[in-house]
Amino acid sequence: MVLGGDNEIQQYLDARYIGPPEAACRIFGHHLHEEVPAVVRLEVHLPGMHRCIFNPSESLETIRARGAYQKSTLTAFFSWYASNKDAPKYTYQEFPQHFTWNKTSKIWTPRASGFAIGRMYFASPNCGERFYLRLLLTVVKGPTSFECLRTVENVVHSTFKSACVARGLLEDDDEWVQCLQEAAVMKTGYQLRRLFSIILTQCSPIHPYALWKQFSVHICDDLAHKIRTLFAISNPSEAQIEDYGLYLLNQLLQESSKTLLDFPPMPQPNENWSAIVGNRLILEHRQLQIEAQQAHAPFNVHCLNIGQSTAYDAITSSVFENKGTMFFLNGGAGTGKTYLYNTIAGKCRTLGHIVVSVASSGIASLLLTGGRTAHSTFCIPLAVMEDSFCGFKKQSIQAELFRETKLIIWDEVPMQHRYCVEAVDRTLRDICDNDKPFGGITIVLGGDFRQILPVVTRGSREQIVNASLRRSPLWKEIVILTLDVNMRLDQGDSGNANFATFLAEVGTSPQETVKLPSTIRKCRDLNELLSTVYPQLDVVDASTPTFLTERTILSARNEDVNAINAAALNIFPGDAISYLAADKMSDDDEVDHTIANRYPNEYLNSLDPTGLPPFKVELKVGCPIILLRNIAPKDGLCNGTRMMVVRCAPRIIEVLILTGGHFGKFAFIPRISLTPSSSDLPFRMTRRQFPVRLAYALTINKSQGQSVKFVGVDLRTPVFSRGQLYVALSRCTSFDRVSVLLPNSELDSTTNIVYPEVLLS
Numbered sequence: 001m002v003l004g005g006d007n008e009i010q011q012y013l014d015a016r017y018i019g020p021p022e023a024a025c026r027i028f029g030h031h032l033h034e035e036v037p038a039v040v041r042l043e044v045h046l047p048g049m050h051r052c053i054f055n056p057s058e059s060l061e062t063i064r065a066r067g068a069y070q071k072s073t074l075t076a077f078f079s080w081y082a083s084n085k086d087a088p089k090y091t092y093q094e095f096p097q098h099f100t101w102n103k104t105s106k107i108w109t110p111r112a113s114g115f116a117i118g119r120m121y122f123a124s125p126n127c128g129e130r131f132y133l134r135l136l137l138t139v140v141k142g143p144t145s146f147e148c149l150r151t152v153e154n155v156v157h158s159t160f161k162s163a164c165v166a167r168g169l170l171e172d173d174d175e176w177v178q179c180l181q182e183a184a185v186m187k188t189g190y191q192l193r194r195l196f197s198i199i200l201t202q203c204s205p206i207h208p209y210a211l212w213k214q215f216s217v218h219i220c221d222d223l224a225h226k227i228r229t230l231f232a233i234s235n236p237s238e239a240q241i242e243d244y245g246l247y248l249l250n251q252l253l254q255e256s257s258k259t260l261l262d263f264p265p266m267p268q269p270n271e272n273w274s275a276i277v278g279n280r281l282i283l284e285h286r287q288l289q290i291e292a293q294q295a296h297a298p299f300n301v302h303c304l305n306i307g308q309s310t311a312y313d314a315i316t317s318s319v320f321e322n323k324g325t326m327f328f329l330n331g332g333a334g335t336g337k338t339y340l341y342n343t344i345a346g347k348c349r350t351l352g353h354i355v356v357s358v359a360s361s362g363i364a365s366l367l368l369t370g371g372r373t374a375h376s377t378f379c380i381p382l383a384v385m386e387d388s389f390c391g392f393k394k395q396s397i398q399a400e401l402f403r404e405t406k407l408i409i410w411d412e413v414p415m416q417h418r419y420c421v422e423a424v425d426r427t428l429r430d431i432c433d434n435d436k437p438f439g440g441i442t443i444v445l446g447g448d449f450r451q452i453l454p455v456v457t458r459g460s461r462e463q464i465v466n467a468s469l470r471r472s473p474l475w476k477e478i479v480i481l482t483l484d485v486n487m488r489l490d491q492g493d494s495g496n497a498n499f500a501t502f503l504a505e506v507g508t509s510p511q512e513t514v515k516l517p518s519t520i521r522k523c524r525d526l527n528e529l530l531s532t533v534y535p536q537l538d539v540v541d542a543s544t545p546t547f548l549t550e551r552t553i554l555s556a557r558n559e560d561v562n563a564i565n566a567a568a569l570n571i572f573p574g575d576a577i578s579y580l581a582a583d584k585m586s587d588d589d590e591v592d593h594t595i596a597n598r599y600p601n602e603y604l605n606s607l608d609p610t611g612l613p614p615f616k617v618e619l620k621v622g623c624p625i626i627l628l629r630n631i632a633p634k635d636g637l638c639n640g641t642r643m644m645v646v647r648c649a650p651r652i653i654e655v656l657i658l659t660g661g662h663f664g665k666f667a668f669i670p671r672i673s674l675t676p677s678s679s680d681l682p683f684r685m686t687r688r689q690f691p692v693r694l695a696y697a698l699t700i701n702k703s704q705g706q707s708v709k710f711v712g713v714d715l716r717t718p719v720f721s722r723g724q725l726y727v728a729l730s731r732c733t734s735f736d737r738v739s740v741l742l743p744n745s746e747l748d749s750t751t752n753i754v755y756p757e758v759l760l761s
């Protein structure tokens, strides 16, 4: 039906068509549309730049006078907080949820009913100060004026931009100056060199050489002594000290597959220190040999159980007799695989053999003596294919090392794509000129096919199984050694034998649900789970490094882990320090304004992609955190390392390492620029933030390989991937110290996922 009007033809041209439902609504006087929830548009303007309505016939004086007292939603927001200083503090955008805007009287009044959301008008980064003002308004709660907005830590900044920099909301090269200044006050020498190498590799400073010049004296302050003792140069000059510092820095960079050449205009060392020192990789292994001799490693041999001893004999005889056998050490969780690797490596090293120990994940590598990740040691390409080779050449120092290597130990292989193992095999045959598997070097691949398998993004069951080592052509040549006594469970405890049987069933049974034994404590709610695993968390002295290493709560989903961590931090005493991130589109997308304009900063801030720290990291001195990047694996700083916060400065945090052989060492963590490794977002973003998250609770995947005394497993959301339930429950050293939280305290069973086709019988 077309409703006729005076000029029906014109209305038709204007495309004004009213259909029957709309016509009926209009006739009966119903509302044609409504917006739920109501959106209050919030003005964003610089001081004195608010909108002023005037009549052109008025005099300039009158208009100016009106402009001076007319209020905007922003200035009225400031005024409300100026006269209500003790009121609960909200950001500008949150304010309309609690207050209503009276358009006539231009004041905010407390909301009596209803709900509305606030949306600030957009300002693109090209708007200059208005953009920075808007950025501050997204985070500052309860500001009383523009000046208050520009004030950070009692310093009034002259511009909104510098206030953003001071709050860490913007990337800025001065950050590294401040970061190194803060670190230089706390530590010297090696730790500053390590920090400088992290800044170069992870933070892309614009002027690396200027930074080096400014801090080289601090970074090299331990080297005069080293040069005197190592090179017998009695009085090294400043130039020699700096030169040696550059050489050592270059070595640290090489651990991340970089060199000084990657950071122009950083100079190269003039002196050929490596000619004096030799192949640094071989030297590192010689150092491990010395440490093994001093640690009396063979002592462990007497402690091995029967299965471990049999495996030990088979592996060591292959090493000593140069048989080049390829072993697979198969054992359930806690059967002492890691213990055996370290014993064998210790024995071989004491006899002067080179043993390369690697693991598929950074965190598992920390449990091996001298362990590194397989990817970094073998330079495995990130996008590995069926016919890939590793990224080092026949003449490289890596090739030289492998030609001298007698044994390779590779832990947690089942979670690595088989193409990685095949690429290493292909490369070693090539560099050792030997067509035997792995170039004739004895290799022990180890792990547990009941635990987590390779991650194949959105992969089907068939694809995941096909990625596993079991499907590799190498498998048919492998000698399988099996360990079957659970050594993690305290041996004296009678209940643990039943628990070990129960764990074995969880790892192998194809049943989709598992009944949890009555010996496992079932908590009623999150508070009970927290107080069971972390008793007396509200007493600061109760939280010590050992207290933290002995406990963990595991959950399958990141969301649940975050909620548990927030609840635990809330209970833990002390003032929380908040660190905000500098988020931005990556450069390509930033220049494309159509994309940048679609996603304002507060949207980037609201994102929480996996593998990235949150926009707002809240920490307290004494709380546990987990590292999200491999920033210095040699020093124990790997993706997954647990640490305790010791000191919080504005641009750096000092931590105590809680995981593996580096337990008890101090380290610095700077803010670094991170990009999500995989993301469903239609653009690329970078977030400059401390690469850490709270670690009272962890995801199950991060806990693989760890032994913990008290374990809580949050099963309110059941496990969704194979092996997860088995990994979670098998972290504990005794059945009576496992607690679970089920969706309902009446329940006693939960979901389990097992792929029997990859299991070894």
Ligand SMILES: Nc1ncnc2c1ncn2[C@@H]1O[C@H](COP(=O)(O)OP(=O)(O)OP(=O)(O)O)[C@@H](O)[C@H]1O
Pocket: 303, 304, 305, 308, 331, 332, 333, 334, 335, 336, 337, 338, 339, 340, 448, 487, 488, 489, 704, 705, 706, 707
């Ligand atoms: N022969 C042994 N004597 C004493 N303690 C042992 C022995 N073997 C293993 N352990 C201890 O048992 C615990 C579990 O061992 P380990 O971490 O080596 O097991 P795993 O098989 O590597 O476990 P996962 O598969 O979960 O990584 C460790 O605390 C380890 O020190």
